[in-house]
Amino acid sequence: MKILVIGGTGLIGKDVSRRLTDAGHEVIIGSPSKGINIVSGDGLTEALNGTEVVIDLSNSASPDDETALNFFRAAGKNLAASEKQARVKHHLVLSIVGTDRATYIGYLQAKKEQEDNIKKSGVPYTIIRSTQFHEHITTLIAVQGNENEVNISTVDYQPIAAADVVDFVVKLALEKPKNGIVEIAGSERAPMTDFVRKYLNHKGDRKALVANDDNKYMFFDIPKDLLVPLGEFRAGLITFDNWLKTN
Template sequence: MKIVIIGGTGLIGSKLVAKLSERGHEAVAAAPKTGVNTLTGEGLADALAGASAVVDVSNSPSFESQAALEFFQTSTGNLLAAEAAAGVGHHVALSVVGTERLISNGYFRAKIAQEKLIEGSSIPYSIVHATQFFEFVRGIADDATDGGVVRMAPVRFQPIAGDDVAEALAGVVLGAPLNGRVEVGGPDQVRMDTFFREALAVWDDPREVVTDPHARYFGSELEERSLVPGDDARLGRTRYSDWPGSK
């Protein structure tokens, strides 16, 4: 089966291409560096010719509200139109757990707009909501740093390995369209402040982690379950302590 991965040269996309190829599928990495640009439409028709499914794991290069909105609306609109013309039978998109709970954040509002375009299209679809990737936890700590202090809210946190996200996407795209959403998260749910206090200790990072109920996550205050999936989420197998990048 030919499956086109939009954003296929990035972190999750490259892992997904490898997993699908190992299973005998024709996995096509589509990205500007391979001649496919969803913002301009360049290369889309050729890339999608003969494709049974498309997985969109691309991301806005900017997290600024208007820039992210323009990216997702333009890119997703062009992609869905090209899929309809090519007869693609399954559109899979990667999104974020808690998007609908963080509407004060412009980036998450942009993701909601993307999902509405997908839901309103003629293409059968599946939307995968994932929690934060292990690969990004150092960036989360850096964004929460003020001087030598990392401020973290005492809320639930359930990060997941990028490999496990790619595995979940592979399972979804090879199945029947859900015409709905599925959530994926890591195997362990912990308090966010506790996670980062322990992680920084392992990193030998001298910054102090301070528990602050009003600490902001990329500009947004968090509630107890803002970042974690529901009880029926699909869970990854890799624990953070076992992940090679955790040290």
């Protein structure tokens, strides 16, 4: 099967591409460095020729509101038109749990538009909404901390290992389109402070953890439950403690 993996050089994309190639599929890496630009449309028609499945793991160059909105709008329009013409059988997009519950945040508004574009396209689709990755915890500490302390909210948190995300993406991409949303998350839910404290202790990091109940994430005011699934979800297998053992 010919599969186009957009964002095939990223954290999730490189392992998805490798897994699919090892399984015998013809994998095309969709990235500007490979001559495929989903914003300008360059190389897209050729890449989609004979392609049955498109896995969209794309991301904007910056989470800045305007940058993200412009990227996902242009990319979504190009992909929808080109895939319909190429008669693509399945479009899978990786999105974020809570996307539709905080669209006042520009990046989540952009992701919601990405989802809506494929829903309206007429192309069979599956949307995977994932919680934050275990690997994202270093960014969380860097953005919300300094050399002496890290300020972390007690909001609900249920991170998932990137390796588990790869497993779900590969599995669902090869199944029939759901024409709906599948949510994935880690197996453990706890206050965000619990995960950050474990990570700091594991690394021997002496930063003081300053907990608060402000319900903030990356300086955004959010609902306390924004970062966790509210209904049915598929759980990853790698616990945070087991992930720490290899990181």
